Amino acid sequence: MEVILYIAALVAAIGFLVLCISIGVTLFSVKNTLNNIASTVAGIEGQMEGITRETTTLLSKTNSLADDISHKSEELNTVIHAVKGVGESVNGLNKSVQRITTSISNNVAKNEDKIVQVVQWSNVAMGIVDQWKQRKPINEHHANKYEDNTTMHNKITDLRKK
Secondary structure, three states, X not given: OHHHHHHHHHHHHHXXXXXXXXXXXXXHHHHHHHHHHHHHHHHHHHHHHHHHHHHHHHHHHHHHHHHHHHHHXXXXXXXXXXXXXXXXXXXXXXXXXXXXXXXXXXXHHHOHHHHHHHHHHHHHHHHHHHHHHHOOOHHHHHHHHHHHHHHHHHHHHHHHHO
């Protein structure tokens, strides 16, 4: 029986040895896996530093562009206000011209008879001057001027109708 005891101890020792070898192989595999994970994490860490650097640069450029756009927007606002002022000035000028035109039209309409009389009297005066220069009889020249005055009155009336 002693032999069985030795054999049982030997089987237990061999089992323990197999257990230790398999634990060693497993631990060696875990060591390799952890080394691979550590190198992967180191690579990711390096890439993250690059991404962080690029992100910081990009953020700086974005802030610079935002400041530039804000500055240009302010300058554009001054141009827009200037153009608006020019437009308002042109509108004011148009209104002034329209008032003047209306005033002239109203005054011409009010003084229509007076204008006709002035034209007639000026024609008479020119007739007298012409007669004086030519030393012709007044009766002959006056008949011609009366026809001219009538023609001038008809022209003014036609212009008013237009």
